[in-house]
Amino acid sequence: MPKLPMGDIGPCVVIWNYLNVGEVDGAALCLGPYLGTVSLRMTDSVSDVQEEGYGDAPVDAVFAGTVVELDIPMARSTLTQLAKMIGDYYEPILHGLNEAGGNVLTLRNMAGCDMYQYAKQIVIAPICNNVPNADPSTWTLLYKCHPWRDFELTWDRAGQRVHMVKFKVFPNQDSGFCGEYEQRVWSPELKQLQESAHDGREKTSPKHAEEHPQANRG
DSSP: OOOOTTOSSOOEEEEETOSOSSOTTOSEEEOOOBOSOOEEEEEEEEEEEOOGGGTTSOSEEEEEEEEEEEEEEEESOOHHHHHHHHSOSSSHIIIIIGGGTTSOOOOOOOOSOOSGGGOEEEEEEEEETTEEOSOGGGOEEEEEEEEEEOOOOOOSSSOOOEEEEEEEEEOOOSTTOTTOOEEOOOSOOHHHHHHHHHHOSEEOOOOOGGGSOOOOBO
16 A cells, blocks of 8 residues: 555654764764654745736746755753754854853854854654664655754643754755755664664764765655
């Protein structure tokens, strides 16, 4: 019976900085647990072509770019996770955790800072009983992602506090991948994702991207 390769229903595990190739900030990071829906949206912008004789009805249309965004409602997060997602994105450890011996996360105003040069890869893998799917064709790799903040914390008798982290997903500008957003992942290190899915903490980065067989680009 036909179904989506990633499955029709079910949760996932999300890994930030997955295929780490010589990054200065070190290991991959599991962005879990989460509470709610992890959402990946793709929206095409379209500009209408019009003629006065047809009124408001377009006679043609032109694609004007594609916008991709990822939302993750992070719950029960560690300070390390929050420092990299909602702290100082550029020096999260220096300006976030170490100032108070690793016990305080400082949130700062962000203005005038570029995103693309600090964007990292994210892998999304469906899970069953907290174990990532072993079939690599079900995995999604987003090339260039950068988080930005859009959360509201509540204090009441019943509501659980969630940090909504949103990601700008940029079209890749690297040679050979220009304009691409994602690809299927082959030969991942599944064990690392299994460990990360359970404890939500930093893990040693997977092997470098160039050590993996050629992926099937989407």
